[in-house]
Amino acid sequence: MPVRNALEALSLRPTVFLRSAWPWRSLAYLLGGVLLGSATILAVVGLLLAGTVLSVLVIGFAGYVATVLSGIVVARVERRRLRLVDEEELSDPHQPVPGKGLRAWLMFRLREQATWRELGYAMVSAGVLCWMDALVVFGTGYTVLGTLLAPLIIDDEPLSNTIWFTLAGIPLTVILAYPITAWAGARAAMARAILAPRDDRLVEVTRSRARLVDAFEVERRRIERDLHDGAQQRLVALSMQLGMARLELPAGSAAASSVAAAHDLAKQALTDLRELIRGVHPKVLTDRGLAAAIGEAASTAPVPVDLDLRLPGRLSPAVEVTAYFVVTEALTNVAKHSGADRAAVTAWTTDRGRLIVEIHDDGIGGADPAEGSGLVGLADRVAVLDGTVTLSSPEDGPTLVHVEIPL
Template structure:
């Protein structure tokens, strides 16, 4: 309790100096940035003022830790790189920037009132406790009752000591209460607010979703690998066994007919299984990447397909899978419904995005709300991407998917 009271007194007393310094800086920063805002130095001046304001606010968060037991967490969001204008916009858009400034201004009257009150309470109680050491030097026969007998007589001075000791817990409680009230205002302004909490929650949700998407992609690759290496291999082996049996039964008869039928059924099952595997996750995506998988799609398409993009570039597995099925759906629609003769696929990666564009020369009129495109849109949006379709009557039809690199 004694240490808590000492920290409360230190916090209140230091608030006098901190309030004066912070107010002076706040006025100078507002005036300086306001005057320089009409010049080319406005942006750098704002960034410099914000930097120093945040340092002063950080000191206040650590001072509040004297009362709270730990510093108030910083509420700042990363401003990122870019130009000075972009950094100014990013920092200015954060509520914490202006809440810091508000506290630095409010600290002067709050710190002045709390500091003076704290010092007076501590000084009066301490003076009463040590009254026998000093009260004799300031005799005042005209002091009002009961101060005159307490100050001018030896028993009275020792009585002041007893009164001071009795009031010591009350003085400590008052000091701690004043400090807690001041810190409550500081925490309301300097602690992370709703904006920071929402941003952090959105970040956590994005990270969680990315992990779920990656896990789903890994599971699809595992299923594809198991089907390819397990069931498909066993079907091929069974077909070979039937082929050997058919060779031994070349004499004809019902058995030969049944074996031939079984072979055809196995061939059909194998073809269906291969289509299923390609629909889950084409093996070529894992082995050779998106460009090679799109090249295979283009080779199988009845249309003339021109594929453009970096052949050696690799992308996140979930992005490769989503982009592959966007192009597969686009090629299928162009061939079946648009009466197209040729398509162009552009695969482009920039610093921030990965985009896939498919354009055909068909008759257009595609329905953006169709079930196939709607499923693709949900798949793309699950990666924070966007899918747009432009298909006026008469064509051309352009299907464009864009994914953030973070995906």
């Protein structure tokens, strides 16, 4: 298995790990951290002093600006140093400057979140991490040299005693390769966590998830269209043919009974298919929008449903589909589990660009997602669009499902 960073190297067999370059690379990384932190401290102190001394002049402000921007330089150096202990390259989170000139560059960089995150890392590196690097490096070096060079350093002990120190220093040097590598790996992980363009992968995951949702809904519509225009039409034709054959056969004959049974089965299959089509993707949702689809679902619900739908018109297909199935699933739960006499569905959009849907019933309450009432699947469906589901269902009711979906 290829090893890509120092922490993974620790899982190697001792003979393989100790012969590898990872302990030396880790030591070099920590030494570089000491030097980088020391240079950062000197540079920041110098810039702050210059800004303070020259504060009576306009150019004094440049010292403070340079202090803020120093994090960019530190972060750039750190990204290069990380390659010592982490072979995965850390990309630069800064965006290209749209304008030209120094003023445009400064204004753009000072507004970037990455600039301030890098300044924070520079302060943490100079104020804490470099001192810990120094403690590990110089503490390890002092221990190793103190034992290996014991005969040269200790004068008031017999040579036979100091030789034991030297012999003990050999395995000690080998053992200390592990804490050095472990700290270097942990140090690199902290640097990566702070400096990584943390939104890049999240944005890509979000975008890919949105593409999957859109592709899934396109496929649902295709299936609904194929069932509606294909299988359903054939079942309608079959039902009509069986009905006509049923009329032509003598009443009470064996053939008439068989055809009547087949006719009834065809009608039942047609009814089942229509329910299936509605479950895959209701045609009314595609043709007339969310309000009409919720109205149709409410009209067929087992309990009376009051509607208050204040929607501005058509929403995005993904939002409409998600909201529709949230309502239908919630109304199904009302009918199955709540014992309610009445339910209500309210939907509206906010100025913050969110669709709010609330399903309320006057049932017995006590709804628990862990009991398999479909609420977990409902929440998962909403989460695909970065929405949220809130449930309020005390014992003795009422139950309120509050859903928010970004538009």
